[in-house]
Amino acid sequence: xxxxxxxxxxxxxxxxxxxxxxxxxxxxxxxxxxxxxDARELDLWPGFFTEDCIYKLQSRENxxxxxxxxxxxxxxxxxxxxxxxxxxDTLFHDPYHQRHIVGLPRLLARxxxxxxxxxxxxxxxxxxxxxxxxxxxxxxxxxxVHTPEGLRLAERLCIFDNDLLPNSIVDPI
Amino acid sequence: xxxxxxxxxxxxxxxxxxxxxxxxxxxxxxxxxxxxxDARELDLWPGFFTEDCIYKLQSRENxxxxxxxxxxxxxxxxxxxxxxxxxxDTLFHDPYHQRHIVGLPRLLARxxxxxxxxxxxxxxxxxxxxxxxxxxxxxxxxxxVHTPEGLRLAERLCIFDNDLLPNSIVDPI
Amino acid sequence: xxxxxxxxxxxxxxxxxxxxxxxxxxxxxxxxxxxxxDARELDLWPGFFTEDCIYKLQSRENxxxxxxxxxxxxxxxxxxxxxxxxxxDTLFHDPYHQRHIVGLPRLLARxxxxxxxxxxxxxxxxxxxxxxxxxxxxxxxxxxVHTPEGLRLAERLCIFDNDLLPNSIVDPI
Numbered sequence: 001x002x003x004x005x006x007x008x009x010x011x012x013x014x015x016x017x018x019x020x021x022x023x024x025x026x027x028x029x030x031x032x033x034x035x036x037x038d039a040r041e042l043d044l045w046p047g048f049f050t051e052d053c054i055y056k057l058q059s060r061e062n063x064x065x066x067x068x069x070x071x072x073x074x075x076x077x078x079x080x081x082x083x084x085x086x087x088x089d090t091l092f093h094d095p096y097h098q099r100h101i102v103g104l105p106r107l108l109a110r111x112x113x114x115x116x117x118x119x120x121x122x123x124x125x126x127x128x129x130x131x132x133x134x135x136x137x138x139x140x141x142x143x144x145v146h147t148p149e150g151l152r153l154a155e156r157l158c159i160f161d162n163d164l165l166p167n168s169i170v171d172p173i
Numbered sequence: 174x175x176x177x178x179x180x181x182x183x184x185x186x187x188x189x190x191x192x193x194x195x196x197x198x199x200x201x202x203x204x205x206x207x208x209x210x211d212a213r214e215l216d217l218w219p220g221f222f223t224e225d226c227i228y229k230l231q232s233r234e235n236x237x238x239x240x241x242x243x244x245x246x247x248x249x250x251x252x253x254x255x256x257x258x259x260x261x262d263t264l265f266h267d268p269y270h271q272r273h274i275v276g277l278p279r280l281l282a283r284x285x286x287x288x289x290x291x292x293x294x295x296x297x298x299x300x301x302x303x304x305x306x307x308x309x310x311x312x313x314x315x316x317x318v319h320t321p322e323g324l325r326l327a328e329r330l331c332i333f334d335n336d337l338l339p340n341s342i343v344d345p346i
Numbered sequence: 347x348x349x350x351x352x353x354x355x356x357x358x359x360x361x362x363x364x365x366x367x368x369x370x371x372x373x374x375x376x377x378x379x380x381x382x383x384d385a386r387e388l389d390l391w392p393g394f395f396t397e398d399c400i401y402k403l404q405s406r407e408n409x410x411x412x413x414x415x416x417x418x419x420x421x422x423x424x425x426x427x428x429x430x431x432x433x434x435d436t437l438f439h440d441p442y443h444q445r446h447i448v449g450l451p452r453l454l455a456r457x458x459x460x461x462x463x464x465x466x467x468x469x470x471x472x473x474x475x476x477x478x479x480x481x482x483x484x485x486x487x488x489x490x491v492h493t494p495e496g497l498r499l500a501e502r503l504c505i506f507d508n509d510l511l512p513n514s515i516v517d518p519i
Binding site for chain 2 (some may be wrong): 020021024027028030031032034035038097099100101102105122124126128129130131132
């Protein structure tokens, strides 16, 4: 052992106190969100967000460097609804199923209205007569807030490690 | 914002109240079940079910349309034991390992004896000298019930999105 | 039903009592560990361990047979720091990202200082302009202990089902 060992000790960040019920509510939000998309109930999707909200689908490279370019970027629930309309009614594409595998949620900071939190995410895509493919590998970085209707997403950044397959992101992640 | 936004608001279903300890017990059941199969301790498998039980392995397409055809369908613990006997002693196949990655459980409804719940599931298959393959992408839709011996599965439907690889489902999912 | 059914009943092992807060703390340790490696903050890695610790990366075949051969084997935090130095500064390799998808933790036994526990693990590797690849399929088998600084790993065995890709395990799993 040397001094480096001691220097490295503050490895795990000081974790904000969280009540078990609160953690479970965040898990439920994440699982409900995933289930709605996996069942392709796209009309439910905007309802997981607050009226003013941010939703972005962005590459890890751009996110890490602070570059603004995002594959998708929406700033209100109304814009999410427009996207749902596009995905359901105007985009022609090979049909596919999504399946979200959400990792253990990680609480980063308590905020006045809720929590900054994140979770690793793997989304598999399945098309008829094809082997399942990895559609998304990365994480969601979220601001979850309490509302009278329950927990909602004020912000969700979907940050993908992988180069996405062209033409393939029709439905929201 | 428009009226649609309000109309879409009941996005997250009314979630039944659940005590943290109960949620963790369901997590433990799911994790124990996965561990038994991943270790290929098949003799343990029937013990996760109640005496009268339903186990089905069914494609998403058939499930969603209400079609009865299932890849596997058993209706009692005795039938599960027959399957274990078949998998261990009578089916000849290329040996492989399973690895279950279980997503966050999602509670759907409280029932008199327990819970209707589900979880997304990814099962990887590994064979000697081969790259890992995706064996199952989908979810389990369960009825978990309290028994004197602890939580057990009264029903487990394993619903797969993917076209399964022929000849490959020897061990239970 | 026959006698076999009864014989098979002790399927789920007697589960040690665990407080919800303790379970969540283990989840948080697992998620923080994964996040540090996925962000390639390798300097944080040794700090997740106790001063005297065991870290091994070993094939399932060797582990199950009790064979000692391991791909990596370290026995102190200082050795982990050496590995970090190697991974960051001396090994030349094609850069890649890791993404850990950690399954539901499973508590095996309470010990005087903490818990024996495990979790299934899938690690995806992403390289520029390549499809995501499965780097690791298996589980971590851990001894998690209480310390004045919080939960730490006194032992972590990373046991992989898959034949690993040659030359690819540069960063710790």
